[in-house]
Amino acid sequence: MISGAQITGLILAGGRAQRMGGIDKGLIPFHQKPLIEFTMTRLKPQVGTILINANRNVTKYAAYGYPVIMDETPDFSGPLAGFSAGLKACKTPYLLTAPCDSPLLPENLGIRMAAELEEGDFQLVYASSKESDGKVWAQPVFCLMRANLQDSLEDFLKKGDLKIDRWFKELKSSTVIFDDANAFANVNTPEELKSLEAASV
């Protein structure tokens, strides 16, 4: 069985947050605390160690006591740039990613995805959420992967492709469906921030 100690948690906070007005999304206050702290609190018990992927305010993120890694490419080329930096810095056999803007992420994210990865001998497992109307949505930035995928991702990015689902299709991958879609609620705009805050007192 894959243990939490074998997993490095990668918090993705490297985006531009354009829909939030271009400020650093991980640091905006949510219930009076920087948003990233909620992802950190939920992820911490599920992993052995944490890495923070950020491209701005590195000193502020470093104050949490975890390594802060930046994208190698300075052009905000998307979450796969964060995955790539994470895989390079990862010293455990598995990497579990979660975005900084989903403060209610499942407490059993790691354990369920690890069970799926192991059972099917997959290279990568991503989360999906089931809405109340039964629709299932991929949540590809919640992802457990083998740390040996670094070369595969490098080759993919070298082709100039940035689409996360296209990389997944090159791999032996699977998904785990979580019934509580609310756990994946994410904050993209100031309005979403307000309404999620009101809904999660």
Ligand SMILES: Nc1nc2c(ncn2[C@@H]2O[C@H](COP(=O)(O)OP(=O)(O)OP(=O)(O)O)[C@@H](O)[C@H]2O)c(=O)[nH]1
């Ligand atoms: N490392 C890295 N992560 C990114 C990049 N773009 C997005 N992400 C991360 O991917 C996750 C999902 O992205 P979005 O929700 O679109 O966040 P965003 O790109 O900052 O926001 P918008 O600019 O409004 O799209 C977030 O955790 C982002 O931090 C990037 O260029 N580099």
Ligand SMILES: [Mg+2]
């Ligand atoms: Mg984006």
